[in-house]
Amino acid sequence: MISLPKTYWKIPEKEDDFLPSACLLLEKRRELATVEQALAAKKEEFQMKMEELQDRREELERKEGQLKQAILKFDKFLKESNWICIQNTAASKTLELGQIKLAALNLFQMVAKHRKLSTDVPPDDTEAQLDLVQLCIGDLIDILANFRKSEPTPVSQPEPMTESQSELESR
Missing domain, CATH: 1.20.5 (Single alpha-helices involved in coiled-coils or other helix-helix interfaces)
Known part of the structure; x- marks a missing residue:
């Protein structure tokens, strides 16, 4: 093996x-x-x-x-919604300015007519118009002050008596 x-x-x-x-x-x-x-x-x-x-x-x-x-x-x-807002504000301010200028022109015309002044100030010169109105108002204030100075002082009047007060005095 x-x-x-x-x-x-x-x-x-x-x-x-x-x-x-x-x-x-x-x-x-x-x-x-x-x-x-x-x-x-x-x-x-x-x-x-x-x-x-x-x-x-x-x-x-x-x-x-x-x-x-x-x-x-x-x-x-x-955008610019902002632009619309700006336009609206500008329009509002322009309207307000126009109203103020018209009011100043109206005052100027009234003063010029009352004082018989010439209206040779241009309609768009608001500052010159208001200067003349201011002068007129100053003159009116002076006139009023002078008038009050020259006016005699009022004497105070006795108050009217009531019936009960007049009865007391008569007794």
């Missing part, structure tokens, strides 16, 4: 060690196919998530564009 070295007399530790290498190769191929299927499923899931994220990104970009347009429209509305 031939004696073999002890290294060839190895006892298998696991059941897999009894399987021939062709079976092991088939089993490894099956495991590889399972792993590849799982990898393909993960790739497909990843691809679907990427497509979903791309759709969401496109939707966000579309909404961002809409928001920018809305902001531009609102900015236009605010």
Whole structure:
């Protein structure tokens, strides 16, 4: 009998060690196919998530564009609305100035007519008109002050008596 070295007399530790290498190769191929299927499923899931994220990104970009347009429209509305407000304020102030100038012209014409002065002051020279009105008012104040000085001081009159007071005096 031939004696073999002890290294060839190895006892298998696991059941897999009894399987021939062709079976092991088939089993490894099956495991590889399972792993590849799982990898393909993960790739497909990843691809679907990427497509979903791309759709969401496109939707966000579309909404961002809409928001920018809305902001531009609102900015236009605010503008210059401010411009309408400025125009209204200017119109109001212009009207008020016109009324003041007409009132000054009216006072000037009344003073000129009363004093029989020439009205050679231009109608748009409000300052000169008001200067003449001021002179007239100053003259009237002086006249009134002189009149009050020359007026005698009034003597106070006794108050009329009531019936009960006159009865008391007669007693």
